[in-house]
Amino acid sequence: MKPQSMTGFARSDGHWQRYRWSWELRSVNGKGLDFRLRLPQGSDHLESEVRKRLSGRLSRGNVQVALSITLSESKLELVVNEAALQAILDLKARLGDRVDDGKLTFEGLLGMRGIADFREAEESEETIETRDRMILADLDLALDRLCAMRADEGDKIVAVLGRQIDRIETLTATIAADPTREPAAIAARLAEQVSRLVEASPALDDSRLYAEAVLLATKADLQEEIDRLNAHVEAARALIAQGGPCGRRLDFLAQEFNRETNTICSKSNAVAVTAAGLELKTVIDQFREQIQNLE
Template sequence: MATARRVHSMTAFARTEHAYPWGTLQVEIRSVNQRYLEPHFRLPDALRELEPLLRDALRNRLARGKVECSLRFDAAEESQAPAVNTQRLAEIAEALSVVHHQVPHAGVPTTLDLLNQPGVLEAQHLDQEAIKTAAATLFEQALDELIDARAREGAKLAEMITTRLDAVSEQVATVRSLLPQILERQRTLLLERLEAAKTELDPQRLEAELVVVAQKSDVDEELDRLTAHVEEVRRQLAQKGPKGRRLDFLMQELNREANTLSSKSVVAETTRCAVELKVLIEQMREQIQNIE
């Protein structure tokens, strides 16, 4: 059975082949990212009735992806060689004996003449049930390999996303550390504008203006939501089963908070952090498109 891992990519390839006394079977499975599970099959006409069984096997093991499956069967040369129908040959020999008895001087047929008689040579009949059973088993092996490949690729994606999540957390921490400095700078700027305008405000009015400025530049709520979304992404990565759609939704939420942070930015430092956040989120989003 395939290895159980928590994050699976939708992009993978598997190929299995096995030689039997009656011929060779080959199975190839390719998968790429797709919103839903979309299987496609290319099977020999003799094995076409296997498609429902193979389709069910895919649905039981995969949740998403465009999956192309091909099955090839090459019969062994020995199985394609005609066989002599000894019973038919005996019947012809008996008939020739009667003819020879009645017409002693009749010509004797050659071996080639005998082989050309209807029914003497006939195609060998392969055991179709044995071929179908072998094909189904080989398909399961290929599917195991595909899932293992998807798991290995998924582990790499999870590692990359985790690295980006760490970077997002660092940017959030940076903005948090800047908040007291931002508020103080806003206060200084307000006082400088009042001084330049030769305007005096009573202390209560000044504090009211500072409260308004602080509210406009307050990003505590956005930072809290960014942190919560980051933790939820980490939790999803640790869960078993399909998670790509949920992660894609979380990327949208992270991007929304990053945009709000950018719109509230009043200093270059927070603008730079917001831009870096959006770059990191976009990098994660691109990779999450490949997660099952």
């Protein structure tokens, strides 16, 4: 599987009998995988299955999931409060001739508060199971669309990352090939620096100065940093080629890129090397920005 972006949006709609529903999925960057579910009243029993299906397809990102369910028509039933009705009838029996039987009509009973009420008819278990199965099937469809969008965005990010890695490699090669790193250039520079010090302070020991200069030149050598940068370039390309979630590991490599570049800039004693190092830092910052969008 190719690397995916963490940003995306998807929607799916469905209907069956008198039910209509709609799924909306929104995904943005996140350090881990976090779900925020909004399910309508009476659909809480779907939550565990929804989370299971999301976790099976996604590994990183803040994902907002919203389900709406509406009824195209009402299915009402009359519910009679048997206890209240019996209490009324018992009272009538106790009162006997003291009340007018003609006023205790069926319409009068229905009009009494708490005796009878209309409510939405309860569906059978089979109907609910069939509806829920179709709703979850549409969740899978929305997930397919979300993953497709994240994959498309991932392709674009990978293309940008590829160009940035190429640029890092080119700048590293520029630093490695800089003429100021040639042994002859280093020797000439050291000789000039020692000569100026001797002229300024004739009492200084020439051999000691040369020893100190050689030690400083050894500490200022950039080969280790160049080798590590090249190794990180190969590792970044391998991670991207491997596919799957790789954002965290690429972010670690970006930190290593930055560490080696900072060392190069601090050791540099050549304008061209410093300029290349500063450009490296810019490219690495852009590289890290892109990685933040990658799963």
